[in-house]
Amino acid sequence: MNKKFVFMLVALLSTPLLYFAANYGIEKNNNSNAVKKNTALSASAEIFENIAESARVMKPKEFYEAMSRHEGNKAGIRSLLSSAQISEIDEITALIGTAWTDGEKLQVALGAIEAYRFLETAMKRGPSDLPLNVSMLDYSGFKLTILSSAKNTDWSSIESTIDDANQWWQTLSPQIKDRDLRQAMDRTMLAFQQASRSRDKAMLVYAAEMDLILVDALEKSFLVH
Secondary structure: OOHHHHHHHHHHHOOOHHHHHHHHOOOOOOOOOOOOOOOHHHHHHHHHHHHHHHHHHOOHHHHHHHHHHHHHHHHHHHOOOOHHHHHHHHHHHHHHHHHHHOOOHHHHHHHHHHHHHHHHHHOOOOOOOOOHHHHHHHHHHHHHHHHHOOOOOOHHHHHHHHHHHHHHHHHHHHHOOOHHHHHHHHHHHHHHHHHHHHOOHHHHHHHHHHHHHHHHHHHHHHHHO
16 A cells, blocks of 8 residues: 555545534435435436446346336436437437446446436426535546446546546535535545546545545535535
8 A cells, every 4th residue: 555545545534434424324325315306317317326336246137127117217207308318318228238238347337327427417406406516426436436447447537537526526615514524525536636646546446435425425414404
């Protein structure tokens, strides 16, 4: 373990994660969100998030059952999207199916997280709904975890994803009243950037895990406040 990684671990762990667990009831990788409206879009977004997280170890029955549940949502989804959007999500899901058939689990996961991003972005949100940027930080954490698992690391895609995550966080940050939570995510963004600069996959994986934990805290903070 290199010195830079140790330094970043210490910096990140200086934030009291038990504090977030106590105050926001964090359950790692639990993306249930009572603020979202119970629409076909949010239901399928959750389906694809679960596929992205589990693709590498999913059994065929689990995959096809998940895709079948999405198919059951399609009528509701189509009523909420434009023709161009319908074509786009159909293309993404077709690519996921092809990747599964070809045994390309990494591409299944990447396709699924892009489907999640598409569906979350397509939702209409009101003032009381969870901000899109929170979901996009969730997307970033999952995508970086997936990219870091590739044998041939695509640092260009990783850098682009980190840049997007930082922009989403900079826009969202002023809305976060909890200073400890805000500072923890600030440190996570710095860890992403350091991992990218030093090409440190171990640091990247750890920072992505931190991102997903903190997204859960962000979701709960919007429910609490």
